[in-house]
Amino acid sequence: MRSLTLAEARDRAELITVQSYAVELDLDRGDQVFGSVSGITFTCGSPGADSWVDVRARSVEEITLNGRRLDTAAIRDGRLTLPGLAAENHLVVRATMAYSHDGQGLHRATDPADRRDYVYGHLFLDAAPTVYACFDQPDLKAPYDVTVRAPRDWVVLGNGAASEVAPGQWRLASTKPLATYFVTVCAGPYVSVRDEHDGIPLGLHARASLREPLERHAAELFEVTRRSFDYFHELFGIRYPFDEYHQVFVPEFNAGAMENPGCVTLRDQYLFRGAATRDELLSRANTVSHEMSHMWFGDLVTMRWWDDLWLNESFAEYMSHRCLVDATDYTDAWVDSSIVRKVWGYGAERSPSTHPVAGVEALDAQSALQNFDGISYAKGAAVLRQLISFVGDDAFVAGVRFYLSETAYGNGTLADFLGAIERASGRDLGAWSAAWLLTAGRDTIAVEMEPGPEVEGRAGVGAAHLTRTPPAAQPADRPHALDVAGWTDGAELVRLEVTVTQDRVALPGLDGGPRPAVLVPNAADLTWARVQLDRTTLAALPAQLAHVPDAQARAVVWSSLIDGVHVAEVSPLTFLDVFEATWTAEANASILARMALYAEHRIVAHFLPREAQPAALARLARSARDLLGQADEGTTRSLAAARLFAGTTDDETLLRSWAAGSGLPHGLEDDGDFRWIVVRNLAARGLIDATGVDGYRAKDDTLQGGLNALMCRAALPDAEAKAWAWEQLTGRHGRSNYEMVHLARGLWMSPDDALVADYVERFFTDVPAMSGWVGEDALSRVVLAAFPKVVSEETDALSSAALRREDLTPGVRRSLVDADAELREALASRAAFAADFQASVGQV
Structure with a gap:
């Protein structure tokens, strides 16, 4: 079209x-x-x-x-x-x-x-x-x-x-x-729960079968809604500009939520059927606040053309986190941002598809959609934090008020927004905008230390400098407002606030003092940059990270480790070493839950060769079992441990017991979503068959149950199951967007590459062809899920050939570019650390 x-x-x-x-x-x-x-x-x-x-x-x-x-x-x-x-x-x-x-x-x-x-x-x-x-x-x-x-x-x-x-x-x-x-x-x-706040009628709505979780979560949802309204009314100085305010939890939604004025739609997975970790509740609260902030920035004032879509999303991304920290109990929202949102954005920045936050003229509507990613959200929000450091918070808020009031019910542009901030601050933003908004890429931030005399029996620092290295392909003079902090055995030895305007800046606050065991540039995560940890810090992390009391700094360390793995500078096994040594002591819910997911589904599944994966999964299962044994029942720590253990253990007896509902951890006795984690593990190991999966499907006759059953059937390690999954995925069966994604995820779960080898080449012909009957947004997500998980030079060659085709739709091409980049990252990592992987095989 x-x-x-x-x-x-x-x-x-x-x-x-x-x-x-x-x-x-x-x-x-x-x-x-x-x-x-x-x-x-x-x-x-x-x-x-x-x-x-x-x-x-x-x-x-x-x-x-x-x-x-x-x-x-x-x-x-x-x-x-x-x-x-x-x-x-x-x-x-x-x-x-x-x-x-x-x-x-x-x-x-x-x-x-x-x-x-x-x-x-x-x-x-x-x-x-x-x-x-x-x-x-x-x-x-x-x-x-x-x-x-x-x-x-x-x-x-x-x-x-x-x-x-x-x-x-x-x-x-x-x-x-x-x-x-x-x-x-x-x-x-739909069933509904209604309320009112400050003269605004409020409504929460969901499918009839979700009445129980809707009513159970209504108080929390309304509380975040009320506090967000109060915060934005005061901050923007403009009343909510529309009518009633409804939040409708809808099935099979392509995104997290959509800011339709007066009638926000959200994915109904946010109505957690079973137990929820605190980070999941925080993520939902952030989405609620994010969509509400759009009522002003996006809905009251809309961008004139799609190339300024970042104005909507960066602003809402920043404002939702600010609101949660200032006005709700989720005061650690920026920690969550570091370990979830910025990790996503950094991945987008590493890809060849990276782009500036703003200023990329979208020649048509569909091409604009290709730049709707973690850069538009997470990087844009980080850039706004740097803008506030540059002009001051009072001037920033005043400028936002100018912008909203002067363009109300109309359309605005980047020039309009920056003009309002310049008027309020008296600062010229031309150079700042060119560096931060109009140039892609991110600087690498690191600390260099020369050895000095010992201090009280510890290694000392002679001289220290912070270095800023712009990417060679996207050079820019980006000023950074950040801090550098260091700890030894949990004691904070130094914290320096630094404004970086050169590529090498002296850190006299470190000179002559003891060298911290863990030194973290950008410890408060105020800027957008790749944080490169020094070798001494990297080596000390297994023994020291758990003692660092600053959750924000720990999140920056984990983000740095993830970056290091993706660029083949940090071994995936080093990541697992730090995980195994520190995870059970982690107190922050976002770090605890998200690093477990990343370790299982990205580090092990993507960066380790097949033969090294069983030993790595055993390490994760051991950590999960240890934490499950020591965590208080019914807490986030207990739930995160149970989920990781259910997904990684090879204990068939325990898995069958849990699947049958026996001996479950406290709070998970009637949790259907947790049972599907167990069933997925059983299915992927070939410990049940399609009839067994259907039996569990009968116990959970819901939309989510059906999706999980599709994934589990596709995960069965036999040729017949894989053939069925592929035909259901790529055939014209009227499958929903969610069904296709779940089939794709299950298909590539395999104990070896040979079982799914036939579908590697077929992917590059069959899936792009689905553009004839699947919408562009949905198909872009299917491509990412269905891209071959066979990490090999052959897959790389097929992917490169596909990207040379001229018949790909923009959405398919963008997803292929990103998936191809991740494949190349995995190949580079496996090549760089092949000896480490070989040594790890058989070690449990």
């Missing part, structure tokens, strides 16, 4: 001003299609000119422009030509649209728990024309009047307050001006 270009968008915006939309949706036509009537009132700045409106329908029944009928066959490639426009125009398009199953457009899902259907709209980035005819670009905002016909037992929610005016007939209140991609309707037999 043709993607809107920047030039076309500019031309259309100069010509067209949209005054209002009236949209009628008929959701009572069965489970395949729905009716859509779009009434658009707009003006044309050059009467007599032609333009077009976007519509991608199953069929179009009638089109009228200013009372005259247009030929329904005039739609070409999703565009309806509008000839001979008047100064004032009214267009009506009556169409039949198709529900989607890939998370884009109007998605319809069936809950196997009760066989009832649920619908929600997700129109980001350019899916609005699959729901209603519109001028689909972010700078043609307009108010909406929406009416919905739905089955009589359904609830309808949307951007405006919904009221049922007759059985099955719903009217949504008129909205403020909205960009097309923010429009949503959620409809189905």
Whole structure:
């Protein structure tokens, strides 16, 4: 489907001003299609000119422009030509649209728990024309009047307050001006919990089968919502600019959440069916606050074109963490950011697909989506923290208020935002912006120390310098405001605040003092950089890291280790050495849980050769067993230990007992999600068959249960199971976006490469071809999940050949570039540390 270009968008915006939309949706036509009537009132700045409106329908029944009928066959490639426009125009398009199953457009899902259907709209980035005819670009905002016909037992929610005016007939209140991609309707037999805060009606909604976790988590969700409202009202000085505030937990959602004004949609995995670790609750709270901050930055003020999408996401990423720290009990939110969000962003920065935070002109809408990644979120947020260090927090907040008030209900640009900050601060941001926003890459920060005389029997420091090394391919003069801190046996020996404006800066605060056992540049994680630990610190980590009392610094150390593994400077076995020596003593929930996941699913599964993986998994299982034995029951520590042990142990007797519900750790007796971790381990080891998996599926007849069952069946280590999984993944079976991802994840779980070797070459032909029936956003995620996990030169050669093809869609190409980069990282690591891996084989 043709993607809107920047030039076309500019031309259309100069010509067209949209005054209002009236949209009628008929959701009572069965489970395949729905009716859509779009009434658009707009003006044309050059009467007599032609333009077009976007519509991608199953069929179009009638089109009228200013009372005259247009030929329904005039739609070409999703565009309806509008000839001979008047100064004032009214267009009506009556169409039949198709529900989607890939998370884009109007998605319809069936809950196997009760066989009832649920619908929600997700129109980001350019899916609005699959729901209603519109001028689909972010700078043609307009108010909406929406009416919905739905089955009589359904609830309808949307951007405006919904009221049922007759059985099955719903009217949504008129909205403020909205960009097309923010429009949503959620409809189905949703259950609800309602509240009110500061005059704003609040609602939480979910599938009927999730009533229990919805009600169990409602108090926590409302508390974060209320505190976020209060914080943003005070910080921005502008009241919440829309109507009611609903948060709808929807099935099979492609992202974490979407900031539709007045009706935020979130993935319903956030309603944890079983036990949840504190970091999972923190992540959910961060998402709630993140989406709310968008009500101002993104919804009230929207970027003019997609190349400034970072303005939305970087700002919300920063503000949500700031809000959690200042206004909620999640005061360690920046630690979580370091070990989750920045690790994700650093991965994006390492890839050949890296790009500047801003200033990359997206020539069309779909190409903009390729830069919607960890750089847009995590790096952008880190850059905003550096901007605050540069201009001061008071000036930053004042500038944000200028920007929001002056462009309210309209569209803004990077120049508008920086101009507002410059006015508030009196600082010229040209050079700063060029270095931080308009140049890709990240500097490497390290500390060099010359030996000095002993101090109280310890090695001393003669002279110390902090070095800043810009990447050779993306040189820039980035100023850094950061700190350097050091510890020995848990005692903080030094903490220096440093402003780095040169590539080599003296650290006189270290000169003549004892050398800390662990020295951490950027210990408070204030800047965006690769932290390179010195050799002495790296060697001391197994004995010393657990004693460092600063969780933020420990997170920076772990992030540095991850970076080092990915660039083949730190052995994966060194990572596991530090993990085994320190993990059981870790007190921070985010570090504890996330490093367990990273160790199991990235370090072992990706960087270790197959023959070294059993011994490494045994090490992880040993750590998990030790922590499970010492952690208090029902705590995050106990749950993280149980999950890691369930996924890594080869104790068949225990696994079968836990799968049967016997002898489970406290708090996990009725936890279906935990049982699937156990079943996945059993399946991957060939200790159950497809019939056994189906038996566990029968005990958990839910959407999540079905997804886990697909993954476990695909993980079975036999040729028949792999063939079935591949056919289900790549065939036209109407599989949802989530089902395809879970099939792909299970497929590559294999005790050896030979079992899945046939699917390596097939991936590069069969999966890209799915662009014919799978949406771009969903397929991009499938490509990442389905990319071959056989780390070999042959896979590398096939991947390189695929990237030379000219028929790949932008989303598929971007995902292939990133997956190929990760493959090359694994190959480089395996080559660099081959002798270490060989020595580790057989060591348990």
